[in-house]
Structures are given as C-alpha cells and as structure tokens.
Amino acid sequence: MGQTIAEKILAAHTSGEVASGKLVEVQVDMVLANDITAPISIREFAKLGVKKVFDRSKVALVPDHFAPNKDIKAAEQCKALREFAKRYGIVNYWEVGRMGIEHVLLPEQGLVLPGDVVIGADSHTCTYGALGAFATGMGSTDIAVAMATGSIWMKVPETIRVIYRGERQPWVGGKDLILYTIGLIGVEGARYQAIEFAGPTIAALPMSGRFTMSNMAIEAGGKAGLFEVDEATRSYVEGRAHRSWTAYDADPDADYARVVEIDASEIELQVSFPHLPSNARPAGAAGTIQIDQVVIGSCTNGRWNDLVEAARVLGGRQVHKDVRCIVIPGTQEIYLRAVREGLAAAFVEAGAVFSTPTCGPCLGGHMGVLAAGERCVSTTNRNFVGRMGHVESEVYLAGPAVAAASAVAGRIVGPEEVLD
Amino acid sequence: MAALLRGRAWKYGDNVDTDAVIPARYLNVSTPEALAEHCMEDIDAGFAQRVRAGDMIVAGANFGCGSSREHAPLALKGAGVSCVIASSFARIFHRNAINIGLPILECPEAASASETGHMLEVDLEQGTVTNLDTGQTFEAEPYPPFLLGIVEAGGLIPYTRAKLGA
Numbered sequence: 151m152g153q154t155i156a157e158k159i160l161a162a163h164t165s166g167e168v169a170s171g172k173l174v175e176v177q178v179d180m181v182l183a184n185d186i187t188a189p190i191s192i193r194e195f196a197k198l199g200v201k202k203v204f205d206r207s208k209v210a211l212v213p214d215h216f217a218p219n220k221d222i223k224a225a226e227q228c229k230a231l232r233e234f235a236k237r238y239g240i241v242n243y244w245e246v247g248r249m250g251i252e253h254v255l256l257p258e259q260g261l262v263l264p265g266d267v268v269i270g271a272d273s274h275t276c277t278y279g280a281l282g283a284f285a286t287g288m289g290s291t292d293i294a295v296a297m298a299t300g301s302i303w304m305k306v307p308e309t310i311r312v313i314y315r316g317e318r319q320p321w322v323g324g325k326d327l328i329l330y331t332i333g334l335i336g337v338e339g340a341r342y343q344a345i346e347f348a349g350p351t352i353a354a355l356p357m358s359g360r361f362t363m364s365n366m367a368i369e370a371g372g373k374a375g376l377f378e379v380d381e382a383t384r385s386y387v388e389g390r391a392h393r394s395w396t397a398y399d400a401d402p403d404a405d406y407a408r409v410v411e412i413d414a415s416e417i418e419l420q421v422s423f424p425h426l427p428s429n430a431r432p433a434g435a436a437g438t439i440q441i442d443q444v445v446i447g448s449c450t451n452g453r454w455n456d457l458v459e460a461a462r463v464l465g466g467r468q469v470h471k472d473v474r475c476i477v478i479p480g481t482q483e484i485y486l487r488a489v490r491e492g493l494a495a496a497f498v499e500a501g502a503v504f505s506t507p508t509c510g511p512c513l514g515g516h517m518g519v520l521a522a523g524e525r526c527v528s529t530t531n532r533n534f535v536g537r538m539g540h541v542e543s544e545v546y547l548a549g550p551a552v553a554a555a556s557a558v559a560g561r562i563v564g565p566e567e568v569l570d
Numbered sequence: 571m572a573a574l575l576r577g578r579a580w581k582y583g584d585n586v587d588t589d590a591v592i593p594a595r596y597l598n599v600s601t602p603e604a605l606a607e608h609c610m611e612d613i614d615a616g617f618a619q620r621v622r623a624g625d626m627i628v629a630g631a632n633f634g635c636g637s638s639r640e641h642a643p644l645a646l647k648g649a650g651v652s653c654v655i656a657s658s659f660a661r662i663f664h665r666n667a668i669n670i671g672l673p674i675l676e677c678p679e680a681a682s683a684s685e686t687g688h689m690l691e692v693d694l695e696q697g698t699v700t701n702l703d704t705g706q707t708f709e710a711e712p713y714p715p716f717l718l719g720i721v722e723a724g725g726l727i728p729y730t731r732a733k734l735g736a
Contacts, residue, residue: 173716186597190640193600197727198734216598223598273638273662289640289666295730303716337585338632342661371635373661426585513594513637534589534636536612 152401154309159284182270190290204300210242212252220516250481253277253449260390279364308407314351316415324359325549329420333430341371351414358455369427422547444557447478451529463554470560475502577624584630591642602648623650634663671725677710
C-alpha cells in the first residue's frame with residue numbers, strides 16, 4: 151500500500167511505525183508560539199526543570215496577536231516573550247518593527263521548508279502545508295514540551311484528497327476555493343484528518359492562494375492541509391532556504407479516507423455568512439447586506455498578491471463613506487514593498503487605513519473591534535459569534551477582491567459591480 | 571486524579587468554539603482563575619457567576635473547535651468544571667484538555683440524554699457516565715493506553731518530567 155504525503159513526512163521524522171491511526175513520537179523541525187500562547191508555554195516550560203531549549207534555531211516566537219501592545223496586560227505578555235527569547239538565546243524572535251504575522255513571516259524568512267514537521271501554538275500553523283510541510287496547531291503545553299525535547303506525540307492522521315479540475319473564474323482565488331470546500335464538507339468534515347489539495351486547478355494556483363487554502367484546513371477541523379511540491383513551490387523556496395529540504399509526493403496507490411472531486415470552473419466568488427466558515431454562498435447571491443467595516447489582511451490573506459488584488463479594486467476609487475476599511479500587510483517586507491510600489495498610497499488615497507502587521511482585528515483584539523450590530527467583510531478565517539468584537543456583531547468571510555469591492559460599495563458585492 | 575466525579579450538567583449544542591469558551595479579547599491574561607471570570611460569556615452570559623465546583627459541560631459534536639488556545643480548557647478548569655462530555659471533540663481541544671489534566675469523555679449517548687441541571691456521575695476508571703436524574707448509565711470511548719498514561723500522570727508536564735528523569 152502506498153503512502154500519503156502526511157504519512158511520508160511523519161515516517162521521515164519518527165522511528166515508530168507510521169500508518170493512519172498510530173500514535174508516534176515525532177521529531178520537529180520548528181516549534182512556534184505567539185504573544186498569546188507563549189506565556190503559558192513559558193510557564194509550563196519552567197516546570198519541566200530543563201536548562202535550555204532543544205535547539206535555539208528551531209524555536210520561533212512571534213509577538214503578533216496583541217502587538218504592537220494593545221494594553222498593559224498585552225504589554226506584559228509580550229515582555230514575557232521577549233525576556234524568554236533573550237534568556238534562552240532564541241534565534242527566531244522578531245521585535246515590533248521587524249515582526250510580521252507568524253504564518254506569513256516564517257515561510258517568507260525561509261524558516262519552514264518542504265518536508266518539515268512544524269508544530270505551533272496557533273491553530274493556523276497548518277498554513278505551511280502549502281509548502282509541502284506537515285504543520286499543525288497544538289496547545290501551549292505541547293509547545294513547552296517540544297521546546298524542551300524537540301519531539302512531540304501525535305496520531306498519524308487519515309487523509310482526504312480533494313481534487314480540483316477546471317479553470318478558475320475571473321477573480322476567483324484560493325480563498326474562494328477553500329470557503330467553497332468547507333461549505334461542501336462542513337466545519338468538522340476533516341476532523342482529525344489531513345487534507346491533500348490536488349488537481350490541475352491547484353497546479354495553476356499561485357503560492358499565495360495555496361497558503362490561504364492550507365491556512366483554513368483547520369476550519370474544516372483538519373489537522374493539516376498539504377500540497378505537493380511543484381515548480382511554484384520550488385521558485386518560492388529558492389533564495390529563501392538556508393538548508394536542504396525534501397519533497398514528498400503522495401503515492402498513486404495511497405490509502406485515502408475519502409476522495410472529493412470538485413469542478414472548480416463552477417466555483418464563484420464566495421462569502422461565508424455568520425457564524426460558521428461553512429456558511430459559504432456565492433457573493434452574487436448575498437442579497438443587500440450593508441456593512442460597516444472591511445478588513446483586508448491576516449495570516450489567511452495578508453500576502454503580497456492579496457494586497458495587489460485589493461489595490462486593483464480600491465486604486466482610483468473611494469471607500470464608501472459609511473465604511474471603515476483597514477488594510478494590514480502580513481510582514482514588514484510586504485509593507486515596505488507596498489510603500490515602494492505605490493500600493494500604500496493607493497489605499498490611503500482611497501480612504502483606507504494602512505496598518506503595521508498585526509493579527510489584531512481578526513480575533514477582536516484591537517485595530518478594528520466591532521460594536522453591537524456592526525457588520526464586517528473580512529479576509530480573515532473565522533466568523534464565530536463575537537469573533538471580531540461585540541457578541542451581536544457579524545463577520546462575513548471573503549477574499550480580497552470581494553472585500554475591497556464591498557468597501558467601495560458599502561454592501562457585499564463582487565469586484566465586477568464596482569469596476570467601470 | 572479523582573476517579574469518581576459528580577456534578578450538575580450545563581448543556582450546549584454542536585460546534586461550541588474556543589471563542590465561545592473564552593473570547594479572544596480576554597486572552598491578555600493566562601491564569602485559570604482570571605480566565606474563568608469570562609468562561610462561556612458570549613453564549614451563556616450567566617455561566618461564570620452560576621457555575622459551581624464539580625459541574626460538568628455536556629455538548630454535541632466538535633466541542634472546542636477553532637483556535638488552539640489552551641486558555642479554553644484552563645478557563646473551564648478555573649471555573650471548577652470537573653469534566654466535559656461531548657459527542658465529539660475538536661482535535662486541538664482534545665489534546666489540550668488531556669495535557670492540562672481536564673477530564674473529557676467522548677460519549678454521544680450520554681450527551682444527547684442529558685439536560686442542563688441533571689446530576690451526573692462520571693467514573694473515569696470505568697469510563698462511564700451515569701445520569702442520576704434518569705438512572706441511565708452510558709459507556710464512553712476509552713482512552714488509548716498511551717493517552718491514559720498522560721492522564722494518570724496528571725498531564726503532559728508531569729508525564730514528561732518523569733520521562734526526562736527530572
């Protein structure tokens with residue numbers, strides 16, 4: 151019997167027998183935590199009684215959620231992160247001004263490569279599956295143990311293979327494909343399972359769209375969302391990698407829990423209505439939904455291509471007078487490029503906010519918290535009750551084109567409705 | 571670990587996410603006591619005030635979906651919740667609960683046959699849930715031996731300490 155991508159990567163990182171359902175002890179290539187989850191990891195790490203982390207270059211600490219510090223308590227949490235990083239000589243720590251949103255930053259810095267096993271105290275750690283890495287979210291205590299020992303227990307997951315065929319419609323991107331897919335299989339459709347995204351549509355999808363899709367595997371309950379390594383992956387990794395890496399492809403006779411085939415040419419621009427990511431429907435069928443805010447950014451859609459797409463819609467137009475539009479690049483590198491290439495000016499001229507990298511508004515932290523009754527179109531990943539603020543606020547998930555167009559129109563629309 | 575737990579049920583539906591268990595706006599603190607003050611706030615505003623030590627959460631499918639925040643099981647533990655019984659659990663919540671020593675049981679039958687206010691008794695060694703109001707007893711999905719080792723050690727930290735010989 152052949153193996154899935156997940157089984158091959160895990161087999162290369164354990165001495166145990168790898169088959170779906172088996173519990174194995176896995177060696178990790180990178181361990182990640184942020185300013186919300188690391189404080190607990192640090193507290194638990196101290197209880198282990200070890201003197202150092204297993205490898206100073208394989209731990210990443212990113213102050214991105216409530217940073218730049220949103221209040222005194224958040225400042226204390228970031229301080230704890232900073233002091234731990236100094237004390238233990240953590241190589242991969244970035245101060246505000248250099249940091250980015252963790253799941254945009256680590257691949258950009260070449261710190262996650264194909265074939266790696268990465269665990270992070272953040273559920274969207276699964277983003278790195280776009281690179282052909284086995285990456286999954288865990289809790290703070292898991293991360294404390296992995297920081298000390300370099301290994302962690304996990305159950306080898308079954309895999310669902312989702313095959314996309316057909317050419318994407320204009321403006322349709324990774325976000326639309328993944329929202330449609332979650333709508334199809336449900337928020338627990340891949341619970342405890344890995345997803346392999348495959349097929350001709352995927353081969354033509356840029357890396358930014360693949361990161362978006364892997365990122366939201368967790369919103370279907372998935373443990374990982376994996377892509378095979380191809381030319382797009384290689385050209386992304388080239389120039390970023392400072393070490394060797396291995397590509398693992400699925401065997402043709404691999405054993406899948408399920409194979410889902412999707413005609414991608416049928417997929418329209420998507421919007422997921424409150425309060426579950428699986429409430430996806432075509433943007434054109436949204437009806438008249440007036441909005442108060444638009445957020446473009448996050449670990450889901452804060453990459454260069456996402457900003458370019460938003461700028462194509464917002465450039466030369468004006469954000470609707472009743473809408474606050476907040477654009478947040480994922481990293482300082484993307485921010486600087488947006489400044490140099492005129493995107494930042496285009497956003498500001500359109501009447502949008504252009505912010506330093508932060509996760510802030512996605513989880514109702516800061517930089518765009520919603521009041522009671524307010525509605526937001528957001529390129530983020532969750533639209534749970536109270537996710538971005540008041541319990542009576544509403545979040546509509548979409549890709550950058552729909553978000554930008556909605557900012558101009560003041561209601562949920564696709565880009566064709568605002569382009570001349 | 572207390573083998574026999576007894577407490578009143580608090581019943582919730584499917585897909586109770588971690589933002590519901592502890593909203594992200596309160597994640598600027600991390601102690602169980604501080605988090606407990608806002609536990610379940612957005613789906614059950616009175617929970618934190620009315621929950622009593624030993625009470626149990628009973629829920630449908632995919633309990634704890636969403637973020638990886640360990641603050642969710644910590645908030646429940648801080649609130650005095652002795653056990654979570656659900657039809658199924660989201661993966662990361664499942665790990666986190668085991669790792670911090672919050673007992674959880676996967677038992678769809680017990681979940682659907684229990685209502686808010688019912689008095690439940692959980693035998694962790696036997697893996698059974700008894701509804702004292704209806705007299706019914708249900709068998710939960712047993713832990714695999716490896717996980718049982720972590721549970722019996724009191725969580726992943728003491729388990730790892732023992733392994734490291736600390």
